[in-house]
Amino acid sequence: MLTHTGGGLQGSQAKAIVTPPPGFNLHQDKLDGYLFFVPDSWLPVTTSGNDIFYRNPRNVNENLFVDVSSPSSSNYSTVEDLGPPEQAAKRTLEQYLEELMSTRIGVRRTGEILSADKRVGPDGKEYYDIQMRVRSYASRNQLAAYPGDRQASQELEWERRYLTVLGAANKRLYQFRLQTADNTFENAADKLLSIAQSFRCKEVVT
Template sequence: MAAASAAVVGSLRVPHLPSTRRRSAPPLLISSSASSTNWGRNSPGHQSRLNSAPDIGHLSLSYVPRRNIVASMLSSLIFSKLGSPDVTLAEPSVCFREYIDTFDGYTFLYPQNWIQVRGAGADIFFRDPFVLDENLSVELSSPSSSRYKSVEDLGPPQLAAEKVLKQYLTEFMSTRLGVRRESNILSALSRVADDGRVYYQVEVNIKSYASNNELAVMPQDRMQRLEWDRRYLSVLGVENNRLYELRLQSPENVFSEEEKDLRKVMDSFRVINAVD
């Protein structure tokens, strides 16, 4: 068996433990250019830089985040070697990169190991390389057909949330037989960010049910089963007479683990004056 790599802790060499999904990939240098279908993406207005932020994690009776499990295992290993309870282990931190698009006028943070996907149809699209249903994108209205002055032009937050949900359901329409969707608006709120602009934050849940035997004669053979259950987070803002929407998608079964990071991405979204 090949010798394990080692990390130095004081004067002690401790074998590295297998990393978690967040930390299993090395820092990835991401091209700051957006989809190749959008002109002007290679302009100097696109930047991507590293921003480190702590992630403390949390405990509950039914769930322990993976990063906490690894930290505890490593801490126990150090204690067993040193025999001293006075040694403390720092909590692993999640790093973020900042994406800045001065050409279209927006910026946000994203987890550093997420990868950019080109040709996805959005202005920009990033995806978790391990959980493919976890991703973010930015959509913006056409500059020639929109004259927004404020996000409040959409109406109150609840009305804006209904429009967002309707748009999601329209995009997820399926021609398959036996498909049913259930959706709920979980929250809709307005906030004033540190740039003085008003942003709407919308959170919805959508479940999709389908039958694997939709052409069966007997009703009991056409039973619908849950095929996916996802959380959708949207941030809406207005600048440059355009409506901007940051979209985040996460499967519900991993949302509780990723919630802190996803909300950090939401809170980081800003619209800025576009550079001509």
């Protein structure tokens, strides 16, 4: 079982035992205050630059990571501070497209929001579940003299599905992001959705 240590959970949360289903490990970061289930075959990547990053060694398109906002620059009471789910989803999609922006000539990225919902987790906290699809188009003729010529020759390069869970605790915003290829999502949808919805963020004692 994979567990990060440091800090402590408050009150009854510290005594709660979270047991992953068969085939999964529990990843728990007690310092930053979050946990989730991860398939026991997925591997941690320690050089990603993220708070935590896992990848599926059998599928290079599947990975997940958690991002936590800086305690010095955020003041979130609940996830609803982001506005309704649809508004938070739009902002999240804009963030992803900005991150995925390419400096390659003739490359274009587009995205669409597939769903944005609010739910109450087993811990009583509110979370936003967001599904998005992002596509990358690349030109077959990157050396074309005119942008219109490059755009006319663009072909689909890749298409990804993103499952994002947003939550708030410790005055910080938590973002759980799971990525997979869109054309294989349906075959593993139940597993991937259960991974995403296992994410919880918790108050910690500093």
